[in-house]
Every structure is written in structure tokens, then in C-alpha cells.
Amino acid sequence: MLTAYLRAAGYGVTKSGQTILADTAAMATRARVQKAVDSINGNVALKVNISDTSSMLSPYTRGSGTTNYVPKFTGTRTFGNSMAYDNGTELLLNTTTDAGAYALQVSGNTYTSGNIISNSRISAATEYRLLDYEYSRVAIIDNGGAFAGGYNFTLSGTTPVHAATGTTSGYYYSTGFIRFYAGPNASAGTTAPERMRLKDDGELLIASNVDAGAYTLQVAGAIYNTTGAVFAASSGNVGIGTSSPSQKLQVNGIVYIKENDAGGELYLRSYFGGVNLAAIQVATNTPLTFVTNNSQRARITEDGDFLIAQSSSETGYKFVVNGSGWIKGNIKTNAPTGGSNVSWKLGETATVSPTSPNRTIRVEIDGTVYYIHAKTTND
Incomplete structure (x- = not known):
């Protein structure tokens, strides 16, 4: 065991054929080991008086390990x-x-902020595993950037199972996009149902694991945008401007129908009152008003009166026209029922002026008039 300080500059101490050198005389107070011992049989304890430790480990640096x-x-x-x-x-x-x-x-x-690149193509002797994920997929890109195939990963119990998919399936990252090749279906989320599923025929299923047919977009549940402008409820009702539609189509606002700058058409079909017919229905106790050029032209009141160029009903009359009328055809009414009140009148008595006698307003008929009357005892 070496227990003495190395003091003599330029002199060495030999142990089993190996030499430990001290500093030169000018640096005798700063002794350093210039040449390490390659191998020494037995234990060696070296104590060095060091005043300059800038270029070497401290003599007190130590440790243990496994x-x-x-x-x-x-x-x-x-x-x-x-x-x-x-x-x-x-x-x-x-x-x-x-x-x-x-x-x-x-x-x-394992987390990486960069890419993980495999420099070899997939072969039968090459295995890539992703554990603890029921469905996973890996794409391998060779050094030249060509797609080299991929593996499907599933879990059979707790054992990962993989199968090569060839060069026509899988996916890779190219110019900012993820591209799916023909063959596989891509899904995200759980499997009963999948949160999103993109089928190889281009159909997109959201929150559904059942393909309802040839529909490009299939959604199980309600569809809602951030402002509630359009809302499709799971009941089948659609709302525009409302998020709680009570009918198949409910619009909160104005509906504008236009086609080729020449107007549009509206088709109605409804099962109303037990009969399959077209119907326009308004809220209870609300008239249906027809407006053109920002002015009311006609109205059907809540009691069923039909008014033209007038907004209020006339007592006892279901049809009121405020203005002249021209009818190119026949007018048919029920016959008088007798008594002082009759169901129709062609003339009224009116006072023309204070100096003129009362007279009956005439009905002028251009053509032949037929009057048929059954004779009674009063005739």
C-alpha cells in the first residue's frame, strides 16, 4: 500500500512494473498523477496533497453502484x-x-418531440409491437420516403397480434396530411360505438358503429354548431335558429326561397286532420296574412273569414272584398229559405238624396235571365 505523499519531483515510484510519476520540481507542491496505473495486483491507496483541483477530480469524489x-x-x-x-x-x-x-x-x-424513423423495410422476421392498445397501426417509411408497408395491431386477450398489410394500405405523413390507403377502415375512440369511423368506401360514421347504408355522413345523436344556427335533434327534428325544435322543421326567422333570380317553389305535403293533404298551419288565434310589396293584400282570419284588401271582418260574412270584383264565370248560391231574411240579395234600398224618392239599386244583366219559381197559393 502506498501511503506516502509523492514529493520528489521527477522521481517515480515503481509497483509491479508500473510507474507513477510526480510533477516536476517546480510543481512539487501540486503533485498530480501523470500516468495511470494499468493494472496492479492488490490494493493501492494513493494520497495526494492537492492545491489545484481545476483539472482533475476531487480526491473526495467517490461512490458505489450495482x-x-x-x-x-x-x-x-x-x-x-x-x-x-x-x-x-x-x-x-x-x-x-x-x-x-x-x-x-x-x-x-415514451415521448418524443421529433420523428421516429425505421431504416429497414418490414419483413417476416421483423416485429413491431405496441402494447396495451386494442387497435393500433404503424407505418414504416424507408430512407427514400417510400411507403414500406405496415402492421395491424390488435389484442387477443393480453397478447398483441399483428398482421402485415402490404404496400397498398396503412397511412403515412405527407406534406401536412394523413393519407389512408385503400383497404382498411380508420377509427378513433372506443369500439361500442366508435367515436368516429372512416370507412374505406368514403363513408364517415360519428358516434355509430352501424352502417345505415349508402350515406356519406352518418351521425348517431344530435348535430349542433357553436351558435345554434342549425340543430338536428336525435328525434329527427331539425331547427334553424333554435336548438329545441318541436317539429320536423322549425325555423325561427324568415324563410327566403329563390331560384335562378326568378322566384322559387314551395311544395307541401302533410297528414292533417286525419287526411293526407297539403296544409299551411299557423299558431292558434293567429291570422294568416299574405303580403306583397310590403303591404297586406289578403288575410284569412283565425275564424276562417277570407278578406281581400281588408284587415277586419264584416259581421256575418265569410268573404269580403274591399274593391271591385270581376268574375268570369258563374256564381252559385243557396236558394232563399223564406222569411224576412234571405241568403242572398241583388239589391238594397237606399236614399239617393233628400229630394229624390227612395229607390232600389239596380242589377244590370247583359244576357238572358231565367227565373224559375214554383207557384204557391200566395201567387
């Missing part, structure tokens, strides 16, 4: 085990259990 662990600094002057374990053929991180002939093995989640 075989095969990659060491790390555990303090400013101590060493210990790191999480890296080197068994000579594989490098293991966060584990000491060798899973097989894999150069790098990691126990736990």
Missing part, C-alpha cells in the same frame, strides 16, 4: 445507479427484465 447499471452523478462528489441498465447486448430503461433480442427496451410511456 453491476451493469450505467452510473450517474447523485451529488456533486458522489456516483450511483441511473435508470439505464446495460446487460452487454441490450440497453434497458427503467427495468432490468430482458424482453428478448431488442437493442433498446423501455418500461413505461
Whole structure:
């Protein structure tokens, strides 16, 4: 054991054929080991009086560890085990259990902020596994950027099962897009139902695992945008301007129908009152008004009176025209029922002026008039 200080500059101490040199005389107070001992049988204790430690480890730096662990600094002057374990053929991180002939093995989640590139094509002897995920997929790109095939991953119990898909399926990242090749279906989320499923025929299923047919977009549940402008409820009702439609189509606002700058058409079909017919229905106790050029032209009141150029009913009359009328055809009414009141009148008595006698307003008929009357005892 060497216990003395190395003091004599330029002189060496020999141990088993190896030489330990001290500094020159000018640096005798700053002795340093110039040449390491290659191998010495037995124990060697070297005590050095150091005044300059800028270029060497402190004599108090020490540590202990376990075989095969990659060491790390555990303090400013101590060493210990790191999480890296080197068994000579594989490098293991966060584990000491060798899973097989894999150069790098990691126990736990792995995160990368860059790309992971495989420089080899898939072959029967090459295996890629993603554990703990029921459905996963890996695409392999060779050095030239060409698609080299892929693997489907599923879980059979707890055992990962994979199958090569060839060069016509899978996906890869190209110019900012993810591209799906012909063949596989792509899905996201759980499987009963899948949150989103893109089929190989171009159909997109959202929150549904059942293909309803040849529909490009299929949604199970309500459709809603951020402003509620359009809302499709799961009941089948559609609302525009409302998020709670009570009918098949409910519009909160004005409906504008236009086609080719020449107007549009509106087709109605409804099962109303037990009869299959077209119907326009308004709210209870509300008239139906027809407007052109920002003015009311006609109205059907809530009691069923039909008014033209007038907004209020005339007592006892279901049809009121405020203005002249021209009828190119026949007018048919019920016959008088007798009594002082009759169901129709062609003339009224009116006073023309204070100096003129009363007279009956005439009805002028241009054509032949037929009057048929059954004779009675009063005739």
C-alpha cells in the first residue's frame, strides 16, 4: 500500500512494473498523477496533497453502484445507479427484465418531440409491437420516403397480434396530411360505438358503429354548431335558429326561397286532420296574412273569414272584398229559405238624396235571365 505523499519531483515510484510519476520540481507542491496505473495486483491507496483541483477530480469524489447499471452523478462528489441498465447486448430503461433480442427496451410511456424513423423495410422476421392498445397501426417509411408497408395491431386477450398489410394500405405523413390507403377502415375512440369511423368506401360514421347504408355522413345523436344556427335533434327534428325544435322543421326567422333570380317553389305535403293533404298551419288565434310589396293584400282570419284588401271582418260574412270584383264565370248560391231574411240579395234600398224618392239599386244583366219559381197559393 502506498501511503506516502509523492514529493520528489521527477522521481517515480515503481509497483509491479508500473510507474507513477510526480510533477516536476517546480510543481512539487501540486503533485498530480501523470500516468495511470494499468493494472496492479492488490490494493493501492494513493494520497495526494492537492492545491489545484481545476483539472482533475476531487480526491473526495467517490461512490458505489450495482453491476451493469450505467452510473450517474447523485451529488456533486458522489456516483450511483441511473435508470439505464446495460446487460452487454441490450440497453434497458427503467427495468432490468430482458424482453428478448431488442437493442433498446423501455418500461413505461415514451415521448418524443421529433420523428421516429425505421431504416429497414418490414419483413417476416421483423416485429413491431405496441402494447396495451386494442387497435393500433404503424407505418414504416424507408430512407427514400417510400411507403414500406405496415402492421395491424390488435389484442387477443393480453397478447398483441399483428398482421402485415402490404404496400397498398396503412397511412403515412405527407406534406401536412394523413393519407389512408385503400383497404382498411380508420377509427378513433372506443369500439361500442366508435367515436368516429372512416370507412374505406368514403363513408364517415360519428358516434355509430352501424352502417345505415349508402350515406356519406352518418351521425348517431344530435348535430349542433357553436351558435345554434342549425340543430338536428336525435328525434329527427331539425331547427334553424333554435336548438329545441318541436317539429320536423322549425325555423325561427324568415324563410327566403329563390331560384335562378326568378322566384322559387314551395311544395307541401302533410297528414292533417286525419287526411293526407297539403296544409299551411299557423299558431292558434293567429291570422294568416299574405303580403306583397310590403303591404297586406289578403288575410284569412283565425275564424276562417277570407278578406281581400281588408284587415277586419264584416259581421256575418265569410268573404269580403274591399274593391271591385270581376268574375268570369258563374256564381252559385243557396236558394232563399223564406222569411224576412234571405241568403242572398241583388239589391238594397237606399236614399239617393233628400229630394229624390227612395229607390232600389239596380242589377244590370247583359244576357238572358231565367227565373224559375214554383207557384204557391200566395201567387
